[in-house]
Amino acid sequence: MSSVLLEVDSVDKHFGGLHAVKQVSMQIRRGEIVGILGPNGAGKTTLFNMLTNFIPPDNGRVIFNGQSLQGVKPHKIVTLGIARTFQLCRPFVGLSVLENVLVGSLGPRVRHDGLGDRAMQLLKQVGLEAKAHTPSELLSYGDLRRLEIARALAAEPELLLLDEPFAGLGSSEIEAISSLIRQLHAEKQLTILLIEHKLREFMQLVSRVIALDFGEVIAEGSPAEIVAHPKVIEAYIGKQTEMAVHHAA
Amino acid sequence: MNGFQQIDKLSGVAGAAALVVLAVAPLVFPGNYLIGVLTVAAIYGIWAVSWDFMSGLTGRENFGHSLFIGVGAYVAGVVNVQMELGPWWSLPASMLLAVAFALLLGFPTLRLKGPYFALAMLSAAVIMQRLMLIFWEYTGGEEGIQDIAPLIRNNLHYYWFVLVVLAATTFILSWMARSRWGLILRAIRGDEATCLAAGIPITTYKIVSLVISAAFAGLGGALYAHYQLQVSPQLFAVVTSVTIITMVYVGGMGTIYGPVGGALLLTLLTEGLRNFGEWRLMIYSLLLIFILFFLPNGFIAPLWKRVRSGWGDRA
Amino acid sequence: MEILIYGAVTSAIYAMLAVGFTLIFGVARVLNLAHGSFYALGAYGTYVLTSIVGLPLWLAALLAIAGVSVFGVVVEKALIRPLRYSQLGVLMITLAVSLVVEQALFLIFGSEYRNVPAFIDTKVSIGGVDVAGQRLLTLVVAVVAIGALYLFIQRTRLGSAILAISQDAEAAKYMGIPSDRIFSLVMAISAALAALAGVLAGPFLSVQPSMHLLPIVKAFAIVIVGGLGSIPGSILAALMLGYAETLVAYLISTSWTEIVSVLATLLTLVFRPAGIFGKRAAF
Numbered sequence: 001m002s003s004v005l006l007e008v009d010s011v012d013k014h015f016g017g018l019h020a021v022k023q024v025s026m027q028i029r030r031g032e033i034v035g036i037l038g039p040n041g042a043g044k045t046t047l048f049n050m051l052t053n054f055i056p057p058d059n060g061r062v063i064f065n066g067q068s069l070q071g072v073k074p075h076k077i078v079t080l081g082i083a084r085t086f087q088l089c090r091p092f093v094g095l096s097v098l099e100n101v102l103v104g105s106l107g108p109r110v111r112h113d114g115l116g117d118r119a120m121q122l123l124k125q126v127g128l129e130a131k132a133h134t135p136s137e138l139l140s141y142g143d144l145r146r147l148e149i150a151r152a153l154a155a156e157p158e159l160l161l162l163d164e165p166f167a168g169l170g171s172s173e174i175e176a177i178s179s180l181i182r183q184l185h186a187e188k189q190l191t192i193l194l195i196e197h198k199l200r201e202f203m204q205l206v207s208r209v210i211a212l213d214f215g216e217v218i219a220e221g222s223p224a225e226i227v228a229h230p231k232v233i234e235a236y237i238g239k240q241t242e243m244a245v246h247h248a249a
Numbered sequence: 250m251n252g253f254q255q256i257d258k259l260s261g262v263a264g265a266a267a268l269v270v271l272a273v274a275p276l277v278f279p280g281n282y283l284i285g286v287l288t289v290a291a292i293y294g295i296w297a298v299s300w301d302f303m304s305g306l307t308g309r310e311n312f313g314h315s316l317f318i319g320v321g322a323y324v325a326g327v328v329n330v331q332m333e334l335g336p337w338w339s340l341p342a343s344m345l346l347a348v349a350f351a352l353l354l355g356f357p358t359l360r361l362k363g364p365y366f367a368l369a370m371l372s373a374a375v376i377m378q379r380l381m382l383i384f385w386e387y388t389g390g391e392e393g394i395q396d397i398a399p400l401i402r403n404n405l406h407y408y409w410f411v412l413v414v415l416a417a418t419t420f421i422l423s424w425m426a427r428s429r430w431g432l433i434l435r436a437i438r439g440d441e442a443t444c445l446a447a448g449i450p451i452t453t454y455k456i457v458s459l460v461i462s463a464a465f466a467g468l469g470g471a472l473y474a475h476y477q478l479q480v481s482p483q484l485f486a487v488v489t490s491v492t493i494i495t496m497v498y499v500g501g502m503g504t505i506y507g508p509v510g511g512a513l514l515l516t517l518l519t520e521g522l523r524n525f526g527e528w529r530l531m532i533y534s535l536l537l538i539f540i541l542f543f544l545p546n547g548f549i550a551p552l553w554k555r556v557r558s559g560w561g562d563r564a
Numbered sequence: 565m566e567i568l569i570y571g572a573v574t575s576a577i578y579a580m581l582a583v584g585f586t587l588i589f590g591v592a593r594v595l596n597l598a599h600g601s602f603y604a605l606g607a608y609g610t611y612v613l614t615s616i617v618g619l620p621l622w623l624a625a626l627l628a629i630a631g632v633s634v635f636g637v638v639v640e641k642a643l644i645r646p647l648r649y650s651q652l653g654v655l656m657i658t659l660a661v662s663l664v665v666e667q668a669l670f671l672i673f674g675s676e677y678r679n680v681p682a683f684i685d686t687k688v689s690i691g692g693v694d695v696a697g698q699r700l701l702t703l704v705v706a707v708v709a710i711g712a713l714y715l716f717i718q719r720t721r722l723g724s725a726i727l728a729i730s731q732d733a734e735a736a737k738y739m740g741i742p743s744d745r746i747f748s749l750v751m752a753i754s755a756a757l758a759a760l761a762g763v764l765a766g767p768f769l770s771v772q773p774s775m776h777l778l779p780i781v782k783a784f785a786i787v788i789v790g791g792l793g794s795i796p797g798s799i800l801a802a803l804m805l806g807y808a809e810t811l812v813a814y815l816i817s818t819s820w821t822e823i824v825s826v827l828a829t830l831l832t833l834v835f836r837p838a839g840i841f842g843k844r845a846a847f
Contacts, residue, residue: 052446078448086446092439095432103436106429107448115429155448310652312659357833364595365788365833367655371597372781376826379778383819487777491659531667537660541653542646 002066005030005159005191011050011060013043013215020046022216023060028159033185033192035202037226038212039235044195045087047212048161051193052077052084064159079109083157087164087195089144091136098123098132100147104154122150125187126180142173146180153184162194166201174201181205203227211235259557264506268416272409281404288408290516291415292473297496297508298415299465302422303458305503306431308438309359313370315489316354316377317347317463321470322480323381326394329474336398339471347467351460359455362441371487378485393481400475411472415509418465423505425461434458435503488530495537501550510549567810573699575806576706577769580761581779582786582798583710584754590730590793592747594644597658599783600776601665602755605632606762607771608669611680621681629759636755637748645744662776669773680766702764709760710799713753717795726750730793785825789832791839800840804828 006028013021021043028034038044049055051062054074062069064080072080083104092100101119110118123129126146131139139147145165152160165181166174178201185192196202203209203223211219211226213235219226226232271291275284296318304310324346325339354373358366381388388394401407425431436444437451444451474480483489492515500511522529540547585599609628613619619627639661647653717723729736729743737743758779769775786805790797805828809821832839 054442054445073450074445075448075450078446084446086443090440090443092436092443094435094439099432099435102429103432103444103449104447106433109448151443151447308652310655312655357830361833363792364652364655367652368595368784369829369833371659372784372829373826375777375781376822379822383822487659488663491663494656527671528667531664531671534660534663534667538643538657538664541657541660545653 003029005065006051006193007061007063008047008051009061009063011047011057011062013046013050013055013058020215021050021057022214024212024215024217025060026210026217026220028191028193030158030191031189032208033181033194033206035206035209035223036193036195036212037197037199037202037209037232038195039197041214042212043215044212045163046215048084048163048195051161052082075107078107078155078157081109081158082161083152083155083159084161085145085148085152085163085165087167089141089148091139091144091147093137095136096133097128097136097139097147100136101150101154104151105156107155110154110156119154122153125184126150127176141168142170142177145169145173145177149177149180149184153188158191160190160192162192164195164197166196178205199227260506263553264416264419267509268412272412275405275408284404284408286516286520288404288411288476289473290513291408291411292469292476293493293496293516294415294509294512295411295418295469295472296466296493297500297512298419298422298505299462299469300493301497301500301503301505301508302426302465303434303455303462305497305505305508306426306434306438307455307458309455310367310494311370311459311462312367312487312490312494313354313372313374314462314466314493315485315487316350316370316374317466318470318473318489319374319377319381319480319482319485320350321347321467322474322484323388323394323470324467325471325474326389326397326480329397330394336400336475339400339475340468343467343471344464347463347470348460351463352456355456355459359459360452371490374485374487374490378482381482381485388482391482393479395479397474397478397480399478400472407476411476414468414472418468419506419509422461422465426503426505430454430458488533491537492533495533495540497547498537498540498544499548501547504547504550507547507550507553510553511547514549567807567814569703570699571807571810573703573806574810575803576703577761577765578782578786578806579710579799579802580706580757581783582790582802583713583795584757585780585783586787586790586793586795586798588750588754589787590795591726591750592648592729594640594648594654594747594751595658596644596751596754597655597780598639598661598665598776599658599754599758600778600780601662602632602636602758603762603779604669604771604773604776605635605665606759607680607766607775608673608678608762609759610763610766611678611771614681615679625763628763629756632759633752633756636751640748640751645747662780666773666776673773675772678771680763680771696768698764698767705760705764709757713757714795722746722749782825785829787839789828789839791841794839794841797839797841801828 004027008024008026010023010025011021012023024047036044036047046055050057052074053069053072064082067080069077092103095103098119101122102115105115105119120129120132123132126149128143128146128150131143136147149165162181165177169177181192182205184190194206206223209221209223209226210217211229211232218231218235219229221229271287275287296314300311300314321343324343328334328339328342329336354369358369382390399407401410433449433454436449437454441451470484496511496515497508498511499514500509501507519529522532525532581599581603585596588594588596606628609631610624613624613627614621643657643661644654647657717726725736725741725746728739728741729746782805786801787798789804790799790801805825808824808828812820812824
């Protein structure tokens with residue numbers, strides 16, 4: 001079993017005149033938690049969309065577990081072992097919290113007995129056990145994030161893609177979700193790839209950072225290296241984001 | 250615990266009780282008139298339940314349900330009158346053809362977002378109606394196909410037969426709606442993209458539920474043909490689809506059992522409105538507008554839920 | 565030659581219907597199933613005002629069109645707007661409206677065909693073919709009307725506002741464009757176009773209460789092929805469909821014309837769901 005779980009090879013994407021992702025390459029090893037950093041518009045979500053074939057790349061390949069994802073239909077991606085969350089939490093309106101997680105486990109990858117028990121277990125792990133029968137559209141933002149994570153985990157993935165898991169949360173919530181992610185990573189031997197632009201929490205969570213700007217990789221390294229990297233600083237100072245705030249704090 | 254809703258005892262008892270009441274009613278109030286009305290109501294119930302299973306659960310509203318009904322009815326007519334086969338052959342034949350149409354129409358339209366499915370079904374039903382008129386040599390044109398043989402000669406026994414079919418349909422589809430199938434359909438209604446991300450082949454599920462919906466609708470169509478003993482292009486009319494959708498709204502979308510009540514209620518209402526003659530359809534349409542504005546969750550299902558929780562408090 | 569002219573006339577009518585339908589969808593994301601009713605009311609309105617009330621034809625036509633416009637705006641404000649959160653709610657309510665209108669017409673006028681007088685009774689000869697003047701008039705008016713609409717949208721400020729909203733309703737609101745009022749305006753235009761089609765085509769197409777259904781089906785087919793929300797697409801598709809139907813009517817038989825729209829719709833949905841100029845691919 002190779003140590004490289006996900007290999008991204010020069011993927012490229014144009015949207016009309018906009019060159020959203022420019023020849024991005026990266027290798028994600030089993031068991032890592034890797035962060036993708038970049039200001040808004042840097043192409044991060046587009047990249048995620050290409051990793052899950054929601055949008056096929058114009059050029060380049062995505063190889064997961066030695067298998068090319070080209071031509072694989074979006075709903076089959078989960079079967080291969082990749083699960084993702086979305087930037088804007090999208091619960092299944094009209095379904096309870098428990099039902100939401102159940103749906104996540106209905107793909108062919110998961111054993112079919114005891115689904116309900118397993119779903120409750122997941123809810124316990126993310127701390128939503130008490131709200132199992134609440135209609136999911138009534139959840140607070142923080143709880144929705146937990147639900148997203150539980151739902152993604154219900155498919156028992158090897159690779160978990162988290163799209164801005166801290167967006168819209170207050171600092172104590174961020175702390176909680178962050179430690180949740182760490183805990184789940186340890187318990188379930190997941191490989192995690194996450195997108196964020198909030199630096200501080202991100203830095204403590206990930207072992208490696210890949211920085212994007214305008215669709216291309218501008219730097220790669222440990223969190224400490226990235227923070228000091230001239231190109232990264234340039235990309236951020238130009239846009240006045242939380243980086244300055246967090247460093248001051 | 251496997252996490253899915255079950256049909257609980259109370260609902261089961263209530264359903265059985267309702268069935269008994271319906272079966273016994275014509276004995277208490279004898280006369281062919283009541284039997285006729287109840288038979289039609291039961292058939293509408295089958296149509297309404299079949300519509301609810303697909304559109305009520307997934308939220309992809311099918312505006313051309315009358316197509317499957319008409320196809321089922323016409324197949325019954327053709328099989329019985331033109332092919333001169335025994336009347337019982339209609340039932341599987343109708344279901345088969347309805348399924349074929351569902352596949353034909355569902356494939357191109359259900360993989361698309363937006364209103365394409367609803368409109369395509371609407372157009373298809375209208376066009377089928379026109380086609381029945383255009384190819385009048387085969388279909389009998391305006392007058393349709395006459396002299397269809399009944400399945401069971403005794404009206405009362407036929408009514409009971411239809412009632413059994415209704416009960417079976419409601420039970421089967423209710424059960425499916427509460428199983429993981431129904432969960433997936435409701436998730437599709439909630440958010441299709443997230444379903445894909447969770448590994449669900451949504452188009453397949455949508456098409457299959459349309460096929461199931463069509464099969465039961467076609468069956469109802471055949472039953473109707475063997476009741477009326479004739480079929481006409483009117484069956485394909487938009488009005489039929491709208492009537493059924495109204496019944497589902499009144500009953501409670503997505504509940505499966507609600508539409509049965511809706512069908513009963515509205516059929517009885519229609520009979521009561523017979524005195525208004527030509528105004529009937531007008532009143533129906535106005536009723537629909539009223540319901541859309543004031544009762545989007547229906548009437549029957551919310552009522553039942555309230556009765557239930559009242560019961561639960563006491564228990 | 566006959567085919568050339570008749571095809572053009574058919575296309576013209578279809579174009580008027582389709583453009584209105586696609587306009588209100590492109591701008592307000594409303595699928596107005598009552599669109600056919602505007603067509604019907606245009607024809608019936610003219611009939612009533614001229615044959616019963618006795619007004620001169622041109623006046624009757626104008627008033628009918630104006631009346632239908634107002635009706636359209638009323639329907640939009642009172643019935644459609646409250647349900648805008650649900651696209652299917654809009655479909656249901658507009659369908660219900662179309663049924664109410666159909667029933668009302670049936671109750672008032674009965675189901676026999678009515679005669680809407682033509683503007684031009686004489687036949688005109690073009691290229692050796694005798695064409696009813698009314699049909700030619702229809703063609704000319706349609707071209708003028710759609711041309712005027714095009715100029716309106718491209719050249720006036722109001723037109724730019726309409727374009728802006730159709731591209732991004734939220735952004736347009738932030739720019740201070742009064743979307744709600746524009747929706748009403750667009751509805752009025754849409755209804756007027758449909759009514760105009762009814763007024764012009766009434767004399768040579770059937771006028772009876774269920775006349776609203778076929779236009780909707782045709783309009784739907786056209787906007788699918790042309791692309792939902794695209795006016796040039798609708799015009800092009802209207803031409804294609806109009807000529808295809810005319811050809812089929814001449815070469816095979818009039819009964820088969822329905823199949824054309826069915827086939828066109830099915831083929832488009834299977835191979836190119838966005839239509840010719842569709843900017844929003846359906847998936």
